[in-house]
Amino acid sequence: MRISHARLAPVVAVATTLAAAVVVTPLVAGPAAAAQGCQVDYLPNVWPGGFTATVRVAPGDTAVNGWTVTWTYPGDQRITGAWNAVVSQSGATVTARNATWNGSVPAGGATEFGVQGTVGASAPAPTAFALNGVPCNGAPPSPTTSPTTSPTVSPSPTVSPSPTVSPSPTISPSPTNSPSPTISPSPTGPPPAGCAGAVLCDGFENQTGTAPAGDWSVVHPDCSGTGTATVDTATVHSGTRSVRVNGGGNYCNHVFIRANRDLSGVGAVRYGRLWVRHSTALPADHVTLLAMNDAADGNRDLRMGGQNGAMQWNRSSDDATLPEQSPAGVALSVPLPTGRWSCLEFMVDGGTGQLRTWLDGAAITGLTADGVPTHDIDGQWYGRTWRPALTDLKLGWESYGGASDTLWFDDVALGSSRIGC
Numbered sequence: 210m211r212i213s214h215a216r217l218a219p220v221v222a223v224a225t226t227l228a229a230a231v232v233v234t235p236l237v238a239g240p241a242a243a244a245q246g247c248q249v250d251y252l253p254n255v256w257p258g259g260f261t262a263t264v265r266v267a268p269g270d271t272a273v274n275g276w277t278v279t280w281t282y283p284g285d286q287r288i289t290g291a292w293n294a295v296v297s298q299s300g301a302t303v304t305a306r307n308a309t310w311n312g313s314v315p316a317g318g319a320t321e322f323g324v325q326g327t328v329g330a331s332a333p334a335p336t337a338f339a340l341n342g343v344p345c346n347g348a349p350p351s352p353t354t355s356p357t358t359s360p361t362v363s364p365s366p367t368v369s370p371s372p373t374v375s376p377s378p379t380i381s382p383s384p385t386n387s388p389s390p391t392i393s394p395s396p397t398g399p400p401p402a403g404c405a406g407a408v409l410c411d412g413f414e415n416q417t418g419t420a421p422a423g424d425w426s427v428v429h430p431d432c433s434g435t436g437t438a439t440v441d442t443a444t445v446h447s448g449t450r451s452v453r454v455n456g457g458g459n460y461c462n463h464v465f466i467r468a469n470r471d472l473s474g475v476g477a478v479r480y481g482r483l484w485v486r487h488s489t490a491l492p493a494d495h496v497t498l499l500a501m502n503d504a505a506d507g508n509r510d511l512r513m514g515g516q517n518g519a520m521q522w523n524r525s526s527d528d529a530t531l532p533e534q535s536p537a538g539v540a541l542s543v544p545l546p547t548g549r550w551s552c553l554e555f556m557v558d559g560g561t562g563q564l565r566t567w568l569d570g571a572a573i574t575g576l577t578a579d580g581v582p583t584h585d586i587d588g589q590w591y592g593r594t595w596r597p598a599l600t601d602l603k604l605g606w607e608s609y610g611g612a613s614d615t616l617w618f619d620d621v622a623l624g625s626s627r628i629g630c
Contacts, residue, residue: 247345249338254569256549260328263571267319275312278305281337285329294322323571407624408474413450416440425466436464446484446550446619456606458613465605477559482628486550487616491515494610505598529589532575537585541575552630562595
């Protein structure tokens, strides 16, 4: 019997406080000016009573070393948290300042941050985007500059070419923007638009019984308890079916569905996408909801789940976690929202030993391993050479303490390029 725990003192109280507020510190240096060709893309995911949004900032043809982005909400949106930026709100005006690690953006480049919040009756798109005080997205310059322009040059040369300077044509194919067409509907809206040639693409619509079969098998790693996996028609992300997992607390209640497809065609770089919904917040104890066998690591699993109230990756061979389970590390992750469908994406590159994770299209800093050890984030992860060779895909529930949960999975895809939400 194999029992694995991330044996680090729970820091859930600290991590929850840090994650709910904004915990990163902006650069001390003041923000540099931005070009009038700057572009700010705001990609929302709205559901009744709440929302998240990915904000992509591109300075245009002038690099910035330190940035401040502002916008105005015409509706009743209220920011309650953020990641990858320091965000505050005064009335309808939102101000976001860079974190310590993403303040420098080269000309033609871009960076991303995310916000979450509440919404009442309406959530119209925000307006008046500006970068370091300069209007973006083709907006005209501030009227305070007009007196300096002579009447003979009233169509200011710096304004008229802005549509050609705007980086939007280069943003649309960007991998980080690929989910944008499907973020705008609510989680109960239409299904995702295909799987872009993925090796595995399954919404469980071909399931005919109550027990997952055919392309999926129900498995109980190590021992069998009360955990169950069934086909559900009452709670779905799209179509008419999903898979419901009733995950119990304590070790032997592990239960998963494992893909029976031949996944060898995915290759060394593996992108995954799944929609997941669950009913109970991630606990302080270590839990797992996704696992993949690693043939290069003694056939032990690479696992995605949570600890200390936030999402994490865990390597079962040595119990390393990403991020590290310190207050600073946990604060760079995010909780998995309850009571609604969330889009989880991941990328694992076996050739370089890198890993990335997205929630509802927004990159999660704490769940990113970029190949360079960073204290409190992936320093423990790179305590040894890691070159995974993943062979399967399992979705379900493992609890290494007393935590239980009910989860639903739908619209699962796996391929060699990013699939999107």
